[in-house]
Amino acid sequence: MMIDMWSDEKIHEFRETLLSWYDADGRATLPWRQDTSPYRVWVSEIMLQQTQVNTVIPYFERFMTRFPTVQSLAEAPEADLLKVWEGLGYYSRVRNMQKAAQQVVGDFQGEWPKTMKELQTLKGIGPYTAAAIASIAFKEPVAAIDGNAFRVFSRLFKIDSDIAQPATRKEFFELGNKIIDPVRPGDFNQAIMDLGSSFMTAKNYDSENSPVKAFNAAYLDGTESYYPVKSKAKKAKRVNYAAILVQNDDDYLWEKRPEDGMLANFWTVPLVNIDEFIDDADVQWTDDEIKIALEGYLLKNYGISASLSMVEIKPITHVYTHQKWYVSVFSAVISSDTPLKQGNWRDFETLMQDPQPKIQEKIWKAMQIK
Template sequence: MIDMWDDEKIHAFQKTLLKWYDEAGRSTLPWRADHSPYRVWVSEIMLQQTQVSTVIPYFNRFMQAFPTVDDLAKAPEADLLKAWEGLGYYSRVRNMQKAAQQIVNDFDGAWPNTMQTLEALKGVGPYTAAAIASIAFNEPVAAIDGNAFRVFARLFEIDADIAQPATRKLFFELGNQIIDQERPGDFNQAIMDLGSSYMSAKNSDPAHSPVREFDASYQNGTTDLYPVKSKAKKAKPVHYAAMVIKNDDTYLWEKRPEIGLLANFWTVPLFNIDDFVNDRDVNWSETEIQNALEKQLFEQYGVKVDLTKRNLAPITHIYTHQKWFVSVFEGTVVQDQVPKQGEWKTMTDLNRDPQPKIQEKIWKKLS
């Protein structure tokens, strides 16, 4: 049961929040200098799962490379992946291009201007649609992301589990009741800024928050209890071997399949050890694993290699449902051979190809 504010308190909250936002909000962020739907959209997609400080240089480079939605729609995928390299969750940029093509082809280049119509775009969910609609088109709809969940849960001491899909509707309806009708975009951005500062997940400072007089959890000393979120399932461990194979001054380099993790990116050969080594930790010695990998390389790539396992701790990399442990193996081909799969490339050449974060970690581990 939410103890909802009356109209007078809602108005007072709006006034206090927006006054603080005008005085202390992050107005220097590059996407806030221009509230065009394209810039708002690109920034919101980039900010999913990524910190603001990391996004800023990516955003500036992306806008320089693809200044309009038409440029994005027509761009070669390799250029997009290269521009996104290091941000992770690459389905985001692929969906962005599909959405850009929808705008160009289905909407004659004109942006949908309501939350409902924006959700028809590929990869645009309720939060992103509400953010674009409110910031770019001034529609009074609440943008409910992690920051908004945290801020509203603490303001009203809401104990609904935010991991449950039905809870979003509860917070959306609440946000729509208290959003400022005249400045919905600024209101949503103020909530974002509040949730990443005074009301952050860690090291919050509710005692100095500009809205502390409205914060029920602060008044009752229950800040750390909100928001309520059930634990997600642990990521499944998967063991990989990265094959760094040299042929003079070139490396064996391949483009990943069009579907699955790391789709269309370039990497050294990556073998899922769990696929062909049973009970690896119990029955297989390091030598047996190495021999199996050499055999796999010959059968799949047609290259004969003497491998050496680098005496390094496995590289860890976490995806949504998997946690990769990647051991690095190095080797030099016994004789110059044309691979059945992949190709030989110099370091200069391969640096031009889009590489996923795990490949960056492999190079860094070897440096």
């Protein structure tokens, strides 16, 4: 689409207005702004993907203490990575971070690449994160286009491209590159983010008091509520699961999830997708029929002969972005020396040393185990 591009003079005024505000009222105390080494900037940027600042702060501090250098991260066992990331979500982020750390150590001799283009060759670093690191740590004048930038620029210029469309990112990137401050590109990008999370939020924005209200075309003509244009996401699909909690003296049955998909590689109690388990979708199984089927499942897959009981009538619900889980908990207490066909037995204290996804916490809680 065509936008009403600013004059050079207006661009200069905008930079000055934005950066003056940032110097006076920006979030200068954020821990990752104290020192703009590429490692620190990178760690913070990955954590901040789809995650709010207040959530990230304690994780960032712990992470930097546990893995102070890119070398220490490159060498860490995966379980340690996940344990530090536990509860933060999108766990592929930290796995990719380790691969990227190994790339920096191995392919770049421990020296961080300094350009957006090169940074994007690292695992888990896409166009946004590459631009953020390049601009903040190395002063490359490239626009970091994230949700804030989409929101701020769409209002300033009344851009009605759908920001949910991947192709739209290029348009905003090119616009941002025209107005970014070439002397202070990192501060410019961070100022846009601070603006986007204060006066120019998605809801309850306060453009009247925004430092850049004079540049906000949508505000000036009263059409601000229209921006940014974003198509609706699909509704989360309902998925039914059974959690099978088997206790053998002090131990619980514990199993590693597949390498791909939801909660990849986490150790959990066996979680059975009931919808897949019941092959005929037209038949509604009763709880008792499910119980009997799960007992057969336990015997076949684990060699465990047990009589299950349903713990809660009401399933535990857990909402992900694209799935809503309804987890019915079944349990049994056995006493057996029979070897397991798969999985293993672990006492509670030992298994808690593994990273726990939130759904697992909810299962312990439903069982009143802690």
